[in-house]
Amino acid sequence: MQGWIPLIPESASTFSWKVDALYFYLSGVTLFFTLLISATLIFFIIRYRRRTPYEIPRPVAGSHKLETVWTIIPFVIAMTFFGWGAVVYFEQYKPPQNAIEVYVVGKQWMWKLQHATGQREINQLHVPVGRKVKLIMTSEDVIHDVFIPAFRTKADAVPGRYTVLWFEATKAGTYHLFCAEYCGMNHSGMVGSVIVMEPRDFDNWLSGNTGTATPAAAGQQLYQTLGCASCHGANGEGGRGPTLAGLFGRQTPLASGGSVIADEAYLRESIINPQAKLVAGFGPIMPTFQGQVSEDQLVQLLAFIKSLQVSSGSGALPATAASPSPAAAPAQAPSPTRNIR
Amino acid sequence: MKPIESFELPAPSKVNYMNAQYGLKSWLLTKDHKRIALLYLGSITFFFFIGGIYALLIRLELLTPQGDFLASTTYNKVFTQHGIIMIFFFLIPSIPATLGNFLIPMMIGAKDLAFPRINLLSWYIYLLGGVITIYALLAGGVDTGWTFYTPFSTTFSNSYVVATGVGIFINGFSSILTGLNFIVTIHTMRAPGMTWFRMPLFCWSHYATSLIMILGTPVIAITVLLLAFERVARVGIFDPALGGDPVLFQHLFWFYSHPAVYIMVLPAMGVVSELIANFSRKNIFGYSFVAFSSLAIAVFGFLVWGHHLFVTPQSVYAGMIFSFLSFAVAIPSAIKVFNWTATLYKSSISYDTPMLYGLGFIGLFTVGGMTGLFLASLAVDVHVSDTYFIVAHFHYIMVGGALMAYLGGLHYWWPKITGRLYPEGWGRFGALVIYVGFNLTFLPQFVAGYLGMPRRYHAYPPEFQVFNVLSTAGASILGFGMLIPAVYFVWSMRYGKHAEANPWHLPGLEWRTQSPPPTENFETTPIVTWDAYEFAPREETEVVGKFSGHEEPA
Numbered sequence: 001m002q003g004w005i006p007l008i009p010e011s012a013s014t015f016s017w018k019v020d021a022l023y024f025y026l027s028g029v030t031l032f033f034t035l036l037i038s039a040t041l042i043f044f045i046i047r048y049r050r051r052t053p054y055e056i057p058r059p060v061a062g063s064h065k066l067e068t069v070w071t072i073i074p075f076v077i078a079m080t081f082f083g084w085g086a087v088v089y090f091e092q093y094k095p096p097q098n099a100i101e102v103y104v105v106g107k108q109w110m111w112k113l114q115h116a117t118g119q120r121e122i123n124q125l126h127v128p129v130g131r132k133v134k135l136i137m138t139s140e141d142v143i144h145d146v147f148i149p150a151f152r153t154k155a156d157a158v159p160g161r162y163t164v165l166w167f168e169a170t171k172a173g174t175y176h177l178f179c180a181e182y183c184g185m186n187h188s189g190m191v192g193s194v195i196v197m198e199p200r201d202f203d204n205w206l207s208g209n210t211g212t213a214t215p216a217a218a219g220q221q222l223y224q225t226l227g228c229a230s231c232h233g234a235n236g237e238g239g240r241g242p243t244l245a246g247l248f249g250r251q252t253p254l255a256s257g258g259s260v261i262a263d264e265a266y267l268r269e270s271i272i273n274p275q276a277k278l279v280a281g282f283g284p285i286m287p288t289f290q291g292q293v294s295e296d297q298l299v300q301l302l303a304f305i306k307s308l309q310v311s312s313g314s315g316a317l318p319a320t321a322a323s324p325s326p327a328a329a330p331a332q333a334p335s336p337t338r339n340i341r
Numbered sequence: 342m343k344p345i346e347s348f349e350l351p352a353p354s355k356v357n358y359m360n361a362q363y364g365l366k367s368w369l370l371t372k373d374h375k376r377i378a379l380l381y382l383g384s385i386t387f388f389f390f391i392g393g394i395y396a397l398l399i400r401l402e403l404l405t406p407q408g409d410f411l412a413s414t415t416y417n418k419v420f421t422q423h424g425i426i427m428i429f430f431f432l433i434p435s436i437p438a439t440l441g442n443f444l445i446p447m448m449i450g451a452k453d454l455a456f457p458r459i460n461l462l463s464w465y466i467y468l469l470g471g472v473i474t475i476y477a478l479l480a481g482g483v484d485t486g487w488t489f490y491t492p493f494s495t496t497f498s499n500s501y502v503v504a505t506g507v508g509i510f511i512n513g514f515s516s517i518l519t520g521l522n523f524i525v526t527i528h529t530m531r532a533p534g535m536t537w538f539r540m541p542l543f544c545w546s547h548y549a550t551s552l553i554m555i556l557g558t559p560v561i562a563i564t565v566l567l568l569a570f571e572r573v574a575r576v577g578i579f580d581p582a583l584g585g586d587p588v589l590f591q592h593l594f595w596f597y598s599h600p601a602v603y604i605m606v607l608p609a610m611g612v613v614s615e616l617i618a619n620f621s622r623k624n625i626f627g628y629s630f631v632a633f634s635s636l637a638i639a640v641f642g643f644l645v646w647g648h649h650l651f652v653t654p655q656s657v658y659a660g661m662i663f664s665f666l667s668f669a670v671a672i673p674s675a676i677k678v679f680n681w682t683a684t685l686y687k688s689s690i691s692y693d694t695p696m697l698y699g700l701g702f703i704g705l706f707t708v709g710g711m712t713g714l715f716l717a718s719l720a721v722d723v724h725v726s727d728t729y730f731i732v733a734h735f736h737y738i739m740v741g742g743a744l745m746a747y748l749g750g751l752h753y754w755w756p757k758i759t760g761r762l763y764p765e766g767w768g769r770f771g772a773l774v775i776y777v778g779f780n781l782t783f784l785p786q787f788v789a790g791y792l793g794m795p796r797r798y799h800a801y802p803p804e805f806q807v808f809n810v811l812s813t814a815g816a817s818i819l820g821f822g823m824l825i826p827a828v829y830f831v832w833s834m835r836y837g838k839h840a841e842a843n844p845w846h847l848p849g850l851e852w853r854t855q856s857p858p859p860t861e862n863f864e865t866t867p868i869v870t871w872d873a874y875e876f877a878p879r880e881e882t883e884v885v886g887k888f889s890g891h892e893e894p895a
Contacts, residue, residue: 007792009793019724026714033711037707044686054846056689056877057876057877058882059623059875059881060623060626060882061882062628062630066627066679067627067630071672074671075668078668085719085720085721086661086720089657089660089664090657093657141492142496143492143587143653154652154723155723158653158654159582160582178793180652182727183493184484187797273584
């Protein structure tokens with residue numbers, strides 16, 4: 001498949017072959033028609049070259065039949081490109097259940113990553129082979145973009161929002177991690193690597209890198225320090241403010257009527273700008289935390305809120321769980337989108 | 342059959358639009374569309390060479406993987422300014438403001454455009470926008486990319502964003518005025534007998550382009566204005582720190598900037614229709630399909646902007662709709678390519694320089710269009726977004742398409758515009774060099790892009806070097822090739838052979854008056870009794886009953 005100069009990058013995720021297959025299909029079909037058109041052109045150019053200076057060829061009337069044929073056939077072929085592309089795209093952006101979660105914050109010009117189990121990394125991402133990994137991404141400043149060519153996937157990291165990128169690596173190795181959205185002076189220096197490890201090596205790596213609090217534990221700390229507990233309850237059981245336990249991913253009625261799914265974007269907005277979408281039955285009493293919490297801290301607060309489960313009652317924090325998300329399926333955001341706004 | 346030698350040509354006169362009046366003032370205050378076209382020609386050539394120098398700086402930097410030739414801040418400014426200059430100050434005005442300005446009145450048998458003063462005003466507006474932009478570049482430059490994505494452009498960039506924005510904002514009005522002028526002219530100034538379906542396809546494509554100009558350009562003007570408001574007054578529109586939405590900017594920006602691609606390529610298609618028909622002495626196959634496909638492109642072109650946002654937080658379902666519409670807009674372009682090819686069937690093809698550019702256009706535009714299908718296809722776009730695949734694709738459309746057609750048109754109408762012939766041998770040689778240089782520059786970038794090389798990278802991993810060396814080699818050939826026509830065009834204005842009224846022996850109205858034309862274009866208003874590209878009497882028309890069509894997709 002790869003000759004002296006490679007034509008496709010390394011394949012190291014479950015998407016790789018799916019994107020490549022579509023790419024080869026597109027290349028085959030377009031190459032065929034490009035060559036067909038070129039060959040026809042060249043044949044005409046030679047065959048019908050001007051032989052005498054004053055020759056006038058007979059005019060030709062158009063043909064509706066031909067026009068119809070060469071409208072419909074390309075359209076049908078294009079629809080196969082569309083359908084195939086859409087199916088794979090849908091899968092690429094449908095966040096999976098039970099994935100390893102990694103929080104990613106982009107800033108000029110570095111990537112800050114933190115595993116749900118607490119390990120922090122800069123410009124490096126360690127992931128195991130054969131497990132789904134979900135990056136929950138945002139940016140502290142401008143738009144960045146996580147691009148891993150070997151995984152055939154990328155997604156923007158947008159300030160003020162959370163976006164999701166997921167993949168499942170299939171081959172151990174070290175792969176490029178690029179920032180693909182132009183972000184200023186050192187854009188081309190905002191690169192790093194994704195290190196895919198065999199599951200056992202990954203577990204070793206995880207256990208050799210403890211000592212940092214998990215995002216959820218750090219979030220719990222912040223939750224106390226910032227005084228959230230005084231209204232939302234020490235374990236998110238609610239009070240003057242709405243209940244937080246079990247809130248994540250659930251449909252929440254709003255004071256203004258209608259409802260919203262309490263995803264990352266909504267929770268973030270409610271911390272930064274609490275008055276924007278008040279929960280039904282509560283007054284506008286919460287102060288804004290804009291400028292008081294960093295993107296990193298926001299991510300930790302979210303991780304904490306996500307870890308709060310109704311059933312646990314006592315509010316025991318699953319600080320060491322690989323995934324702080326509630327395991328119950330209905331508690332997950334049901335819509336397969338990166339953006340529910 | 343009879344040669345198309347002998348229309349009634351006017352007796353050669355020594356007086357033409359170039360020498361009817363003398364002095365700088367007679368040029369700077371002219372209301373003659375032909376002189377204004379030349380004013381535009383001079384100014385866009387100036388901008389083209391500035392943009393070209395930036396392009397060569399980019400290619401020099403990328404010769405080696407390390408960022409060792411320019412500082413990263415300089416490199417960022419260089420590619421930004423390359424894009425801004427080439428798109429807003431060269432490609433968008435190129436064909437419409439020069440060839441369109443010169444030829445639309447001549448092709449429809451009018452004395453001038455409908456609003457000659459507005460035409461002159463549009464040039465001054467263009468110039469003002471250009472001067473402000475040049476000021477911004479000289480004062481320190483701009484480093485946001487020509488796309489000005491927020492919040493980088495509104496909050497984080499320390500460069501001359503607002504000054505550049507003002508330049509682009511002002512320049513937009515020249516585009517609007519040109520579009521307005523063309524639409525009114527085509528509606529109201531056609532000579533007796535020049536019905537809509539007798540117009541050369543050049544006029545149809547400019548009509549479609551004008552629609553985009555007047556409907557799309559106000560949106561970019563508003564967008565740039567909002568950007569400047571946020572940057573200067575910190576009004577929260579795009580920056581989330583101020584309560585704005587950065588992706589909103591991308592929607593607004595591409596709502597104009599995608600149709601802007603059609604502002605660049607539709608006039609090119611018009612030129613190519615002229616070249617293909619006239620240099621094969623054949624009526625365009627499926628005239629009305631080619632004419633209406635221009636309008637279809639203009640309309641559908643407004644509905645596909647979201648395909649630039651497949652990797653942003655745009656909803657997945659919106660992505661699918663935009664993908665579908667993007668495939669739909671590809672069809673009218675395909676129809677044109679098929680019809681041009683079919684036109685050549687049983688024709689009489691000359692290998693003159695303009696035709697070489699015209700045929701080159703079809704080849705390069707086909708590659709550009711086909712690779713556009715990759716980008717419309719969602720899953721593949723996710724992988725190649727913001728890589729060199731994109732860079733290669735749009736250069737095939739804008740350079741391989743728009744620029745090739747512009748050069749072809751310039752050669753074709755050069756005898757009419759200047760009254761002089763360019764040297765044909767050098768012309769063919771130049772076309773060949775440009776064609777080779779262009780392909781060597783941009784073909785390798787498709788591969789580099791699929792391999793994952795991100796665009797706008799000042800330094801890059803060493804495995805991509807081989808493609809960049811090829812590109813830089815190609816760009817050197819391309820740059821050299823561009824100098825060939827530049828030199829002989831200038832040379833021919835003084836030393837070229839005098840052109841007759843109709844040096845190519847063609848039936849179009851613009852060839853039925855002297856070269857260069859008189860100020861009034863025609864001595865008497867022509868009365869049109871023939872179709873476009875009517876080389877032989879209509880009775881001889883062959884009806885293609887059995888014609889099976891070699892390019893018919895099997």
